[in-house]
Amino acid sequence: MLHIVNKSPFENSTLDSCLRVIGATKGGALLLTEDAVYAATKGSAVEAKIKAVSGNVLVYALWPDLEARGMQDMCIDGVKFVDYGGFVDLVAEHNSVQSWL
Amino acid sequence: MKFGIMVNEGPYTHQATDTAYMFAKAALEKGHEVPRVFFYHDGVNNSSSLTDPPQDDRNIVNRWSKLAEDHGVDLVVCVAAAMRRGITEGNLAAGFRISGLGQLVEAGIQADRLVVFGD
Amino acid sequence: MSETTGGVEFDEDSAGVVKKFMFVNRKAPYGTVYALEGLEVVLISAAFDQDVSMVFMDDGVYELIKGQHTKSINVKNFSPTYRALEGYDIEKLYVDKESMDMRGLTVDNLIVPVEVLTAAEMGELMDQQDVVISF
Numbered sequence: 001m002l003h004i005v006n007k008s009p010f011e012n013s014t015l016d017s018c019l020r021v022i023g024a025t026k027g028g029a030l031l032l033t034e035d036a037v038y039a040a041t042k043g044s045a046v047e048a049k050i051k052a053v054s055g056n057v058l059v060y061a062l063w064p065d066l067e068a069r070g071m072q073d074m075c076i077d078g079v080k081f082v083d084y085g086g087f088v089d090l091v092a093e094h095n096s097v098q099s100w101l
Numbered sequence: 102m103k104f105g106i107m108v109n110e111g112p113y114t115h116q117a118t119d120t121a122y123m124f125a126k127a128a129l130e131k132g133h134e135v136p137r138v139f140f141y142h143d144g145v146n147n148s149s150s151l152t153d154p155p156q157d158d159r160n161i162v163n164r165w166s167k168l169a170e171d172h173g174v175d176l177v178v179c180v181a182a183a184m185r186r187g188i189t190e191g192n193l194a195a196g197f198r199i200s201g202l203g204q205l206v207e208a209g210i211q212a213d214r215l216v217v218f219g220d
Numbered sequence: 221m222s223e224t225t226g227g228v229e230f231d232e233d234s235a236g237v238v239k240k241f242m243f244v245n246r247k248a249p250y251g252t253v254y255a256l257e258g259l260e261v262v263l264i265s266a267a268f269d270q271d272v273s274m275v276f277m278d279d280g281v282y283e284l285i286k287g288q289h290t291k292s293i294n295v296k297n298f299s300p301t302y303r304a305l306e307g308y309d310i311e312k313l314y315v316d317k318e319s320m321d322m323r324g325l326t327v328d329n330l331i332v333p334v335e336v337l338t339a340a341e342m343g344e345l346m347d348q349q350d351v352v353i354s355f
Contacts, residue, residue, distance in 0.1 A: 001347050
């Protein structure tokens, strides 16, 4: 399953809830979009949580959203970047998709 | 692949409708189909013919209308959500139609993937 | 146009296809509209004979609390509708254990019978779904 989170981890607990569920399962991917790209910031309080699930799932961030927010040079190593085309590919590749709202 | 899309938030206040549009556009450019976009909750406001954003900013409503015109995307606005929020046939932008929640369920059944954009 | 199917003439493309639909509720009732309007989608989905599950996580568990009286806020009390779901053959209702624990809730606080899932069980259930709709 592809999990999509679009809210900043500092704004609400959506990312936490998503990580709690995907951290307990294997396989799949997490895509950070919109304000959730802040979760991909190196040195933030969330970095450890992102790294902790990276063994279970592939973590992606939507590049246009990172760039828009000026965060493109501050990302955690290992987070992969995709554009909207890559976003489409991710949805196609996984058998299902869930947006955490 | 057929992508169904659900948009749960209105124009400008949330980025959801922008992300949904960019996703739809990218999917079409890659040769996929986007048979239907279903607008729910405040998402129905994406269909208002009364919006008048600044000239130097994207026109979200028109952008959706153009997608319908150029690619035959079925833009469906939920009747119950629309009635709550004052969207009627009288102020519906081009390319949109008002219909029931069954259209969303049908999109889920018929599409290969249903992607939801919201808050 | 059929009212029971929410405006859909059920055509041959959809007939006979049964998908696993999961509706994820993570928001409390009344503070926002998502719980109410989400429930309206679930009720319509019943007409399509799909394999429907409802998941309540985080503040979504509050949607199921017993004893909601909304007269003083002048808003429709829609909590009885959760009890009506069974009549629509929507019986797979799940709550997230940690969400309940964090909020000091038990199944006795809830208006309908539910199955309590751990995060691992929730993840596994989610992985099995064809369509996941969040509100």
